[in-house]
Amino acid sequence: xxxxxxxxxxxxxxxxxxxxxxxxxxxxxxxxxxxxxxxxxxxxxxxxxxxxxxxxxxxxxxxxxxxxxxxxxxxxxxxxxxxxxxxxxxxxxxxxxxxxxxxxxxxxxxxxxxxxxxxxxxxxxxxxxxxxxxxxxxxxxxxxxxxxxxxxxxxxxxxxxxx
Numbered sequence: 001x002x003x004x005x006x007x008x009x010x011x012x013x014x015x016x017x018x019x020x021x022x023x024x025x026x027x028x029x030x031x032x033x034x035x036x037x038x039x040x041x042x043x044x045x046x047x048x049x050x051x052x053x054x055x056x057x058x059x060x061x062x063x064x065x066x067x068x069x070x071x072x073x074x075x076x077x078x079x080x081x082x083x084x085x086x087x088x089x090x091x092x093x094x095x096x097x098x099x100x101x102x103x104x105x106x107x108x109x110x111x112x113x114x115x116x117x118x119x120x121x122x123x124x125x126x127x128x129x130x131x132x133x134x135x136x137x138x139x140x141x142x143x144x145x146x147x148x149x150x151x152x153x154x155x156x157x158x159x160x161x162x163x
Contacts (some may be wrong), residue, residue: 025065025068028121030075066131076110
């Protein structure tokens with residue numbers, strides 16, 4: 001009983017500390033709140049049932065983000081997901097000052113979304129992003145560079161069209 005209480009406290013602590021980061025990364029990959037919530041739930045279920053040992057809190061966060069990225073990639077490869085038709089109104093982007101930037105990031109190809117989110121929103125270094133996404137550092141740098149170029153191109157044309 002005492003072991004289960006300890007596991008429950010550990011789970012609740014991890015969810016309170018990293019639930020938002022896991023959800024945001026899933027949202028970046030999938031673009032839909034319902035899908036992001038499903039992935040967040042799966043990630044924390046894996047944490048609960050596998051109960052891996054971590055060296056420290058940062059190691060735990062990296063593990064959670066790696067599992068999130070892997071589950072999102074699996075979901076994007078899913079046969080049923082490829083057979084669906086997108087409904088713009090079904091997965092709206094939250095209102096706010098950075099709405100245009102967020103919409104543009106969500107519209108980027110999958111290969112650029114994860115590295116951009118982890119580097120710029122979560123604050124990870126290139127080496128850490130490479131470790132989380134299981135890529136080389138040069139691949140992460142190139143994806144960040146190309147992602148920035150696409151963002152700049154899209155945001156510049158978007159601003160010119162609104163003037």
